[in-house]
Structure formats: structure tokens, C-alpha cells
Amino acid sequence: MVTWSLNSILCDEKFSLPLSIDGVDRELLIEFLKKMVRIRLVEKKLAAERKAGNIGGPVHLSIGQEAIPVAISSHLRKSDRVFGAHRSHAHVLALGADLGRFFSEILGRDTGLSRGMGGSMHLQDLENGFYGSVPIVAGSVPLAAGAALAAKLDKSGDVAIAYLGDGAVEEGVVHETMNFASAHNVPVVFVVENNMFASHMHISERQPLMATSRFADANAIKYHLVDGNDVLAVSDAMADLVASARKDSRPGFLEAITYRWLGHVDWREDIDVGVNRSAEDLIAWKKRDPITRLDTAMINGNCHSPSWRVDFERLTMLEIDDTWDISSKDPFPAPEATLSRVYYDGAS
Amino acid sequence: MSRLNYGTALLSGFRWLMRNHPEVFVIGQGLWSPWYVGNSMTDLDKEFGRERVIDSPVSESSITGVAVGAALSGKKPIIVHPRMDFMLYSMDAIVNQAAKWRHMMGGGASVPLTIRAIVNRGGEQGAQHSQALHSWFAHIPGLRVVMPASVSDARDLLIASVLSQDPVVFIDDRWLYSQECEVGPVDKPLNLNEEGPKVIRKGKDITLIASSYSVVLAKKAADKLSKFDVDAEVIDVRVLSPLKTTVILQSVKKTGRALCVDGGWATCGFSSEILALLVEGLNPSVWKAAPKRLTLPFAPAPSSSALEAEYYPDDDDVVEIVMKIFDKNSR
Numbered sequence: 146m147v148t149w150s151l152n153s154i155l156c157d158e159k160f161s162l163p164l165s166i167d168g169v170d171r172e173l174l175i176e177f178l179k180k181m182v183r184i185r186l187v188e189k190k191l192a193a194e195r196k197a198g199n200i201g202g203p204v205h206l207s208i209g210q211e212a213i214p215v216a217i218s219s220h221l222r223k224s225d226r227v228f229g230a231h232r233s234h235a236h237v238l239a240l241g242a243d244l245g246r247f248f249s250e251i252l253g254r255d256t257g258l259s260r261g262m263g264g265s266m267h268l269q270d271l272e273n274g275f276y277g278s279v280p281i282v283a284g285s286v287p288l289a290a291g292a293a294l295a296a297k298l299d300k301s302g303d304v305a306i307a308y309l310g311d312g313a314v315e316e317g318v319v320h321e322t323m324n325f326a327s328a329h330n331v332p333v334v335f336v337v338e339n340n341m342f343a344s345h346m347h348i349s350e351r352q353p354l355m356a357t358s359r360f361a362d363a364n365a366i367k368y369h370l371v372d373g374n375d376v377l378a379v380s381d382a383m384a385d386l387v388a389s390a391r392k393d394s395r396p397g398f399l400e401a402i403t404y405r406w407l408g409h410v411d412w413r414e415d416i417d418v419g420v421n422r423s424a425e426d427l428i429a430w431k432k433r434d435p436i437t438r439l440d441t442a443m444i445n446g447n448c449h450s451p452s453w454r455v456d457f458e459r460l461t462m463l464e465i466d467d468t469w470d471i472s473s474k475d476p477f478p479a480p481e482a483t484l485s486r487v488y489y490d491g492a493s
Numbered sequence: 494m495s496r497l498n499y500g501t502a503l504l505s506g507f508r509w510l511m512r513n514h515p516e517v518f519v520i521g522q523g524l525w526s527p528w529y530v531g532n533s534m535t536d537l538d539k540e541f542g543r544e545r546v547i548d549s550p551v552s553e554s555s556i557t558g559v560a561v562g563a564a565l566s567g568k569k570p571i572i573v574h575p576r577m578d579f580m581l582y583s584m585d586a587i588v589n590q591a592a593k594w595r596h597m598m599g600g601g602a603s604v605p606l607t608i609r610a611i612v613n614r615g616g617e618q619g620a621q622h623s624q625a626l627h628s629w630f631a632h633i634p635g636l637r638v639v640m641p642a643s644v645s646d647a648r649d650l651l652i653a654s655v656l657s658q659d660p661v662v663f664i665d666d667r668w669l670y671s672q673e674c675e676v677g678p679v680d681k682p683l684n685l686n687e688e689g690p691k692v693i694r695k696g697k698d699i700t701l702i703a704s705s706y707s708v709v710l711a712k713k714a715a716d717k718l719s720k721f722d723v724d725a726e727v728i729d730v731r732v733l734s735p736l737k738t739t740v741i742l743q744s745v746k747k748t749g750r751a752l753c754v755d756g757g758w759a760t761c762g763f764s765s766e767i768l769a770l771l772v773e774g775l776n777p778s779v780w781k782a783a784p785k786r787l788t789l790p791f792a793p794a795p796s797s798s799a800l801e802a803e804y805y806p807d808d809d810d811v812v813e814i815v816m817k818i819f820d821k822n823s824r
Binding site for chain 1: 544560561565635659686735
């Protein structure tokens with residue numbers, strides 16, 4: 146009998162060990178590692194700039210969770226439709242968003258991904274299939290199912306991705322959407338990044354059971370419950386679910402267990418805020434760093450030298466700092482943008 | 494020309510849209526057995542297939558969000574809510590997502606979605622089967638709010654709403670369904686951006702401003718008022734938001750008197766907006782009498798037939814309040 150406990154993932158030492166990379170293409174490993182490192186450095190930059198007062202609005206960072214969007218995005222094509230939420234920087238970056246346009250959006254500039262109208266919590270990058278992220282918890286989940294329904298009606302074979310967290314699973318609309326997607330064969334993959342916290346509250350304080358994939362089971366949706374800090378495990382699970390969605394128009398549900406190193410919002414660790422978040426937990430989870438586990442495995446497997454990451458990080462930081470400086474000088478939207486973007490074609 | 498009633502006019506609008514626009518599909522509850530919606534959607538599933546006419550689970554919140562997502566993906570969906578009361582489960586999809594998406598994403602994405610909401614009152618159905626909440630939606634920038642009163646508008650404004658690039662809340666009232674009229678074929682679809690209030694009866698003494706079923710009351714009242722030497726002008730608002738103000742202001746400037754008849758409540762309601770528009774937009778010297786409004790009593794709809802009969806205004810109530818404005822007795 147399934148107990149819907151996470152003990153097998155949370156309590157096993159093996160999830161701190163280097164990944165098993167036997168038989169995996171080296172180029173793919175390098176790509177995964179580069180993308181994860183780049184996303185982490187971008188978010189560290191945002192943490193520093195927010196702390197320094199250079200970003201006006203809140204930033205919800207996902208440092209520690211990079212493996213999930215990197216693995217998910219590796220199975221998507223440009224015509225797929227991806228929807229996110231308040232913590233979606235990594236989702237859009239993993240799809241290949243232009244860094245300059247991303248930074249400009251964070252800074253509210255006209256050159257930004259959402260023309261400076263959205264900021265960190267309302268990102269859109271249609272060129273790369275990122276339809277949008279919104280901060281109403283679970284708000285974009287039915288939209289993803291609708292985008293998938295449109296793909297089904299068009300027989301395009303495209304799929305939609307609904308990124309959500311373990312907190313969003315407590316919203317009724319998620320259950321309505323899973324029911325509909327399953328009953329009507331809608332090719333949407335629900336990706337639950339279960340980092341065990343909704344803002345400050347641990348999942349054990351909010352739900353009777355820890356594994357949210359129990360709801361997929363209840364709706365006859367195929368699911369995989371994986372270690373979200375193992376980029377290869379997430380990738381394998383996603384490959385299976387995307388194949389079912391494209392070929393058989395069936396929904397899928399991927400639950401990836403992970404942990405965010407920072408608090409709900411901005412740059413602090415917030416170890417004193419959570420009901421069940423301690424300094425010890427944070428130290429333990431940093432040992433399960435998705436980047437170090439892949440990097441160490443690659444060093445052990447002679448895929449690259451120990452100095453590779455140092456060099457790559459140095460070069461990437463130069464790119465990030467330069468790009469940030471350029472975005473910081475970009476223009477703000479013109480004053481008329483507030484009224485001209487309400488209705489199509491500036492109409493009223 | 495063909496003789497249509499309001500319900501079959503809606504049906505002909507659906508059929509025109511689905512024949513001419515493959516990107517249009519319909520989703521909502523009861524669509525494979527559409528007795529909830531009068532004769533306005535009969536046999537659409539048989540003509541266009543159940544892939545394009547989707548009878549949904551009992552999930553207003555999700556299904557409205559699904560329609561928003563499909564609208565972002567090249568479709569022009571129509572989500573049908575057979576009763577506006579039940580649609581309140583879907584407020585996030587309508588107010589937070591559909592209405593704001595274009596603006597917060599920088600103007601590059603459209604949500605060409607039509608939300609058909611039906612007002613279905615009377616018949617001792619009570620407080621949760623009766624509400625007319627157009628004022629709520631007219632409060633939200635990003636939504637277009639359409640309330641057709643005439644048979645031809647039922648068809649033509651439905652078509653214009655669905656072809657609009659913006660999310661539209663299209664509200665029809667079942668009390669209108671039996672109205673009949675000769676209607677010509679769909680010529681060139683209307684551009685919703687250009688549609689707005691219309692003078693449907695010319696008069697010189699007072700302007701009656703109404704939408705949806707209230708237009709029927711205003712027209713009947715205007716006919717009765719002529720017997721008392723009151724020549725009433727009637728304006729059918731048609732598109733409540735964004736509200737085009739010129740026709741309304743010009744009419745009241747001419748008549749110097751105004752009554753807004755509205756099927757909702759007064760407090761913070763659409764009638765408040767009309768009166769505010771008139772007070773702000775006209776010189777005080779225009780007024781021959783203070784503007785008035787006739788709305789529902791500020792109470793939920795009662796179920797009991799005795800209370801219900803008093804609750805909903807009729808054309809005699811309109812006549813009575815106009816006669817008070819003129820300080821005449823209508824009895």
C-alpha cells in the first residue's frame with residue numbers, strides 16, 4: 146500500500162551523494178550543469194541587488210531548486226506552452242530567455258520580457274514558449290490546461306506545463322483542473338516543485354500526507370515522485386510523461402522533492418521564520434545541492450577537471466554583471482503605457 | 494429577413510461563429526443537453542461535434558481558467574455560465590487573469606475570450622439563482638461588458654464579442670428570450686470597439702437610460718408616459734464597459750431630466766456610474782430636475798412569490814417615478 150510519505154527520499158543518505166551518470170551523454174551533462182550554474186548565479190545576483198536596494202519589488206528566489214526546470218525544459222519545444230507562478234525566474238531562464246530582457250523586466254524597463262509592466266512576478270517570453278507566470282497561487286494551473294486543450298483541438302502534439310508548488314496543491318482549482326484534464330484527455334503535465342514550504346509553513350503543518358502525487362493517483366493521472374535535486378531523475382520522469390502527453394494526449398504529474406535555500410521572498414535565509422525550518426535542515430539540504438552532486442560526479446567520471454566550474458562561474462559572472470549594468474540604464478515604459486495596454490490596440 | 498426571438502437569435506450567432514471561425518469553440522455546463530439556456534444553444538453539439546462544443550465537469554473555476562488558457566493559444570473560446578450566480582467561483586480567472594493578462598504581460602498577448610453569463614431570475618428561485626452582477630465586471634479595467642437588449646443585438650453583439658481581441662463578459666437575461674423581431678442576415682460583423690449606447694426612442698422631456706431587460710421596461714413605460722404628455726427618450730446602453738458617454742450626455746443635455754433603470758442594486762452599482770457621469774459631465778444649468786434611478790431593493794432576491802412580485806420593478810414603477818420627477822400623478 147502506498148503511504149504517500151516522503152521518507153524514502155528525505156531520510157536516505159544516498160540523496161547527498163554524487164549522481165549516477167553512467168551511460169549519460171557528456172554533452173547533455175555539461176549542458177545541464179552550465180544551465181543550473183548560470184541560473185544560480187543570476188539569482189544570487191538578484192539577491193545581492195535586492196539587498197542593496199536596487200530592485201524595487203519583491204523577488205522570490207529558487208536557489209537550490211535549479212535541477213527541476215533545467216530537466217523539464219530539456220524535453221520541450223518552442224511551440225509548447227509553459228505557465229509559472231511567483232517563483233518562476235528559473236522556469237523562464239531554463240527555457241532560454243534572453244538575460245538582458247529578463248533583467249530589464251525585474252527592473253521594470255520597457256525593454257523587459259513583459260515590457261516593464263510585470264516585474265519579477267509577471268514574466269512572459271512567448272518566443273521560448275513561456276506563456277506567463279502570475280503570483281495568484283494556482284492561478285495559472287487551469288490556464289495551462291486550456292493551452293493544452295487548444296493544442297489538442299489543433300492536433301499539434303504540443304504540450305503544456307503547469308509549474309506549481311506544494312502550497313498551490315491546497316487550492317481547489319488544482320483539483321478541478323486535474324479532474325478535467327484526466328476526464329477529457331488534455332496533454333498537460335503538472336510539475337509540482339515540492340519544497341515543503343508554502344511561504345513560512347511546512348507541509349506537515351498544512352496537509353495530512355506529504356506526497357502531493359496522491360492527488361494524481363486519485364484522478365487517474367500517471368505520476369512520478371522523484372528526488373528533485375537529481376537533474377537526471379527529473380529528466381527521466383519528464384521524458385516518460387511528455388511522451389504520454391504528446392502521443393496519447395494524456396496528462397501527467399511530476400512531483401519533485403526539493404528545498405529552497407532562501408526564505409519565501411528576497412535574500413534572507415529565514416531560518417527563524419518557518420514553523421519547521423531550522424539551520425540544521427538548511428545545512429543538510431545544502432549537502433544535497435543539485436549542482437555539486439552533478440559536478441562531483443562529472444569530476445569523478447573524468448568528464449571535466451575540478452577547475453572547470455571555477456572558470457565557468459567566473460566567465461558567467463562577468464556576463465551577468467555586464468548585462469545587469471546595461472539593463473540598469475534601459476528606459477522605463479512611457480507614461481502612456483499604463484492606459485494604452487489595457488485593451489487591444491490601445492483601444493478603450 | 495427571418496423572424497427570430499432573442500433565444501434563436503443567440504443560437505444563430507453561435508452557428509454563424511462556428512461556421513465561419515474554426516478557432517471558436519464553446520465550453521460550459523449542460524451544453525450537450527442545453528435546456529438550461531432556453532433555445533439559445535439547441536443541437537450545437539450535433540452540428541459542430543462534441544470536440545468543439547464541450548460539456549464540462551461541474552468546475553466553474555477551472556473551466557473558466559481553461560478557456561483563458563485556450564484564448565492565449567490561438568482560440569476564441571466561449572465559456573457559458575448558465576447562471577451568473579455559479580460563475581462567482583470563477584472570479585480569479587476572470588478578474589485576476591483574463592482582465593489583466595494583456596496589461597501585466599506588456600501588451601503582447603491577447604485574451605479573446607467571451608464569458609457568457611446568464612441572468613435567470615424569478616420563478617421563486619431565490620437569492621442564489623437570480624443575480625445581475627454586471628456592475629462588478631464593469632468595475633474592472635481590461636474587461637468589456639456587453640448586455641444586449643434587442644433581438645438583433647443578441648446575435649450581432651455576441652458575434653462582435655467573440656471576434657473582439659479582449660475578454661468580454663456577455664450577459665443575457667432569460668426574461669428577454671421571448672421577444673421577437675424580423676432580423677436580416679449577418680452582413681458585416683460589428684466591431685465591438687465601435688459599439689455603444691443607442692437612442693432607441695426619441696423624446697424631448699426626459700432620458701431613460703437602461704440596459705438588458707430594463708430596456709423593455711423603459712420602452713413600455715415610455716409608451717404609457719405619452720398618455721400623460723411626457724415625451725421620453727430611451728437609451729439602450731448595450732456596452733457597459735468601457736462606457737461611451739457621448740450619446741448619454743447629449744441626450745440629457747437636451748432633455749434636462751434623467752432616470753436610470755437598472756436590474757442590479759443601487760449601491761456602487763451601474764446606475765451610480767450613470768448618475769455620476771451625468772453630474773460630472775453636465776453643466777448644473779442643464780438640470781430641470783434632479784436625476785433619479787430605479788433599481789432593486791437593497792436585499793437578496795426573496796423566494797416567496799408575494800415578495801418576489803414586489804421585488805422586481807415593472808414598467809408601472811418606471812412610470813410612477815417619472816411622474817414624480819414631473820410632479821404629476823400617474824394614477
